[in-house]
Amino acid sequence: MADRWAEQAGRVGADLHLELDGGGSRRAALIRALRAAVSEGRLRPGQRLPPYRSLAADLGLTRNTVASAYAELVAEGWLTARQGSGTRVAARSVSPVQAPVAPPARRTVAHDLGQGKPDAGSFPRTAWAAAARRALTAAPNDAFGPGDPHGRPELRAALAEYLGRVRGVRTDPARIVVCSGFAHALRLLFGGAGGSGRGVLRGKLAVEAYGLGFHRSLLAAASVRTVPLEVDEQGARIEELPSGARAVLLTPAHQFPTGGPLASGRRAAAVEWARARGGLVLEDDYDGEFRYDREPVGAVQGLDPERVIYLGSVSKSLSPAVRLGWMVLPGHLVDAVIGVKGEREAWASALDQLTLAEFIRSGQYDRHVRRMRQRYRGRRDRLVSVLASRAPHVSVSGIAAGLHAVLRLPPGTEASTLVRAARAGVALDGLSAFRHPDAAASGDGLVVGYAAPSEHAYGAALDALCAVLPKR
Template sequence: MTEEWSTSGWDLHLEPGSGAGAGRRAGLEAALRAAIRGGRLAAGSRVPSTRALARDLGLARGTVSAAYDQLVAEGFLQARAGAGTRVAPLPAVTTAAAQASRPRPVPALRLVPGSPDVTTFPVAAWSRATRLALAAAPTSTFGYGDPRGLQELRTVLADYLARTRGVVADPERIVVTSGYAQGLALLAQVLHGAGAHQVAMEDPGLGFHRTIVGRAGLEVLPLPVDRAGACTDLLGGARLADVRAAVVTPAHQYPTGATLAPDRRRALLDWARTTGGLVIEDDYDGEFRYDRHPVGAVQGMGPDEVAYVGSVSKTIGPGVRLGWMVVPERWLEPVVSAKTYADHRTGTVDQLTLAHLIASHGYDRHVRVVRARYRRRRDLLVARLAGLVESGAVEVSGISAGLHAVVSLRAPGAREADVTRRAAELGLEITGLGEHRHVPGEGEPGIVVGFGTPSEPGYPRALDVLVRALGDQGGR
């Protein structure tokens, strides 16, 4: 029995165009050429019989046969007795567009900030927690449910955040999100809907977060940062008089690593209480402290003024899209409404798994393990840079917590671009501090070194290259 196009097990969309006679044949030829060149008809694949294709496209069988003959003559198709007609292999064609679209070589080693070592993902613990949580979950858990998230997760999160971060967290005011980025986007959307036009964000800070806020229709104004953290005393001043929200990283400023000083915490909350402004506290790596006790969240001092936002991206891994917001009462209803219309609710299975991990203290155990791992990495980074620090070529800061350090360039004439370019030549990707500023390139030159990213075997090699690139900076 001859294989029919409609029952051959696969479909191909062709648009041979309109017309009659030779026009139809030319249109079919052009459509087939495009499908072959574009890869939708791969080399060696069999094309349908002339009878099947003619019936499918409403063409005369002779028209299809003539088109096939022409493409055979041009080398696009091959016809062999008993083997049917198949797509011929085509020589590779390098065009300017193809050349431009080819991925550029990527350095083999990376010391970029913002990412943990994903090889630490707790596969066994996560799998076990998923299995146990699913076995115990009632079927109602898998319905649409509360847009704020599962009650089980919100309840254990309230206890965990109070215990570890000093957060005043009522489960009713917790909204589970698909990571920090969604939480920030929802808050920005709600602020814009409430009539806000300007938001203050730390300078330097993460450009991606500035973009999220800007896409909500809000103007982002820079809030300067120094060694005592964000200059919150400037809020309410002439330049920031119309700001209605401030996004800050008080426990470990990103990227400088500064901790917000007590007087600036008070100034931040005083501004919010006086103006009705909202503080958005990004506690992105609050679990990782090495040389001192954890600094509690600002939210614990002002739960009615602060929206506390966190996630598992640094502790478990960014592939698990789970975050949370502890929202002041006056902002809760619009935030829940925004979450409802964004995606209704974050995925149930991951919520169940995280709730079980926290309740069983598996989450705490995992955090302790990776905290020790990152501390060893931090210590090795400091040791490898000691010679450059002693010579005055660099200064290292922001190392008491988190997954990154700032290496300030002190050699005369040193430039970020020269160091990052030299590192790339040696196979290492690093990030300049200037890339994080509201106006790129402003301020003193430095490198933001993320020590969470590389795998364990690759980390020492990455540090070797880093030291070499820094040693080659101008003025040596």
């Protein structure tokens, strides 16, 4: 039945994720689910809906229930029905203002394999609380006044030492500006909410063909034109950098999300390119500490601190809830970034900064990262061995580092797999969701985060994943 639905969903061109949640009759639930699919754009104007009989079979409803729900939505103007061409989404579907849509019922996630989430249960509560107590006790009075937009000196000193030791970053505290995470750093550099709105960099930005859509939207909102740079197993193809680009945004330690480290020749080529063009490399080091196969790949920034802006945060290493990150800047950009940030610190709590500084200084950060690296490596190994025995036709890549893996699927099976996953309550992403709209597709796949489930729930999450994968 699931496969029939997958075919059907493919025919209407979407993974509909119809979920008949919420109270009331099955007919009312189907109406709500279809309205939500139209208003969220999963069903587009003109798209054809499945015939009554097959939708009924797939959702376990009677044919009459589906027919009656379609009729209701035709009457409301969401759908149109014409003899011979079936039922379609109306060309100008009713906007939510004309016919308010009941908020879609929240999808129940039984197994969270979404990327981008560290193991929330492993947050080092006791050590963090102890660091906060020590930091507060020792804090000078000026810590409780308006904050310096550079960030607390204690944190910048701790970061300069830590990043130099662990990531090979060459800096001193004066070139570090604290922010509330990578997304905030992008806003400060390119404009938009989170600073004065101006930004400090101009011109076309090359980005990896696969990356986080949220970051692309954030750049688009700041009117930054992004051009995609294809990626392969050696990372971004630096040799294809478009001539008009002024800067390039890279994830050199672990290409996000496909997973390869940027090859050493390409790291050098990126820096050479920036030197020759007067350009800049923006290095997103989002999970550089979680490398499993060998010593961490050092930061590209170490090759040329004047041509590389190094960006990091604690979102993967500790928790995205902390909202602390850092920019390690070429000397000539520090004042410009501070100018954009404003006269006072408005984003990153000085008290959290002091706590993080103490957490790093006391060795707790290293200890936590070491512990989590072991745990995540164990998770990754389990994923790989379960797939090898139960889905050997699905290859796994991008596993030398990080908190997620990419599962390569047979061509044409990504959308239907996501439909089955959604119905089984397995939260995960399709690879195509990460593709830049102007980039060529590089095949079907899934991005599977293995850090989020709690230890006891992980086995069940892997079982659920295997159950929704395409059969060979």
